[in-house]
Amino acid sequence: MKLNCPSCGARYTPGDNFCEVCGNVYLSEGDFLAQVWCPNGCRVMDPTARVCPSCGARIVRHVMAGTDPDTRPAQAQAAAAPASDRPPAFRPAANYRTPLMSEAPTSRYSTPKSSPAEPAPAPAVSRYGVTERPPVNRYGMVEAAPAPRYSASPSSKSAPAAFVPVFAPGDTLSAVPPEGTHAPAASVPEVPAVSPDMVYCPNGCTDFNRNDLFCCSCGARLMRPTLPTAPSSPEAGLPEFMRPLTDSDMRK
Amino acid sequence: MSVYPGKFTGYDYDVDICLVIDRTGSMRPIIDTVKENALSLHRDITARMQAKGKTVTGLRVRVIWFGDYLADGPGAMVASDFLTLPEQNAALEQCVSGIRAEGGGDIPEDGLEALAFAIRSRWCQGTAKKRHIICLFTDAPAHALGFGAAAEGYPASAPKDFDELTDMWGFGQYPGEMDSYAKRLLLFAPDDGWWHRIRTEWENTILRPADPDGGLEDVGYAEMLDTIANSI
DSSP states (O other): OOEEOTTTOOEEOBTBSBOTTTOOBOOBTTTBOOEEEOTTOOOOOOTTOSBOTTTOOBOEEEOOTTOOTTTHHHHHHHHTSOGGGSOGGGOOSTTOOOOOGGGSOOSSSOOOSSSOOOOOOOOOBOTTSOBOOOOBOTTSOBOOOOOOSSOOOTTOSSSOTTOOOOOOTTOBGGGSOOTTOOOOOOOOOOOOOOOTTOOBOTTOOOOSOTTSSBOTTTOOBOBOOOOOOOOOOTTTTOOTTOEEOOHHHHOO | OOSSTTSOOOOEEEEEEEEEEEOSGGGHHHHHHHHHHGGGHHHHHHHHHHHTTOEEEEEEEEEEEEOOHHHHGGGGEEEOOOEEETTTHHHHHHHHHTOOOOOOOSSSBOHHHHHHHHHTSOOOOOSSEEEEEEEEEOSSOBOOTTTTTTSTTOOTTSOSSHHHHHHHHOBTTBOOSSOTTTEEEEEEEOSSHHHHHHHHHOSSEEEEEOOTTSTTTTOOHHHHHHHHHTTO
16 A cells, blocks of 8 residues: 655655655545554554554554644644734744643742742731740640630630730730740750761650660651762763763754 | 565665663663663664665664753763664663663653753764654653753753754754754653643654653564654
8 A cells, every 4th residue: 555645745655654755744544644553562554454463452543743633724724823823833932832731840849930939828816916826845846725824705714704815916825824834945956967877856855765766755756867978970880882961962 | 575565765874863761760661672672773673674675874873861950960861972883782782781770850851951962963964865863762751941950960051941942853944953854753752741742843753652650661672663664
């Protein structure tokens, strides 16, 4: 079976991916360009085959680059359309970009470039205009909010219904420690300097057994940081004929 | 004997193939396939071309392994120069066997930068009929160009965005940096993100869809060969 290239008219044999003369990707099945693949890797010569002539597997058919019949007419129309209506293939502006899903930050490295970092949420303000911050324990961890000495609720039995606590703007609840307790220290435990044999508790405990996996005091997993190793040369370990690509390889 | 009796004969081809291979851990299947068949690549390609009534007078192969600049640093992209086969079969075998599938960091890789490196390879410029084939294998989406620009070793001359990379490849009346008649781009990659865009917008390009994170396990050596031979 011989077919003609739809672009230049040259004859070709099914199985070729590109036109010998003009490089066009070939058509098959009339006006529909497709690439056929046997999932078992057999050679498939007939682009119209439904099953592999060798192994009988169902042929995988895939539309080829720039040949989707749905997009071709659209491209032809877009050539005469205003620049603003053209599809990305025509690239009317040097900085034209179509946002893609792959551009979304998907890795731990990326942050959205176009949008600034979100501002930190404003601290909650009580009905009395007092900034509320949850108390933290001596390790800097948030604890359940302690009950205030006097409840502002009219239904509370601990204070008269008409009682209204007096706070000055800027006062914080944490500045008023519950009765019988000490003011919590809002300090984060200091991580000691890294050394090769270092073991430390993330909660700052010191009475753990350094051979254990977990702290015997608080149950936290003991930390054994990996020391950063000295960066090795990019050439290290490469085969003789291989080398790292540099900027000079990218220049014209 | 040719399986195409009566087909035109007499075309001699100088063929340059640039194998651009994602070297992250999940790509072990296809990397193993390349390693196992590196020594026979010249013989198999010429045999397939002879079966089509074509003669390969010169075959050179270059290998580019790519990863992720942010995760792998200056060694993210390593490459050989073009190796002339069959004289340098052993060198090619050494190039591919010495690479371990590892690194890569997050899921997407810097495949577009690797493609830019491939486009700017030193392609043969003889008077014979030429084929300049970039054959890219990856099972991962690509980062946007410049994603790893902050990393050490990132090439300052890399294209700044996809439009600039498209200019390098060429489109329509604009020839780009490669020979318009010789260039071929064969993608074995997931049909999404940038790879999908290349498939739909770039000329002389075909894409064989790959399962994300599947290591192109379903791509056999025969299929790889057929794709290359059918594109020469």
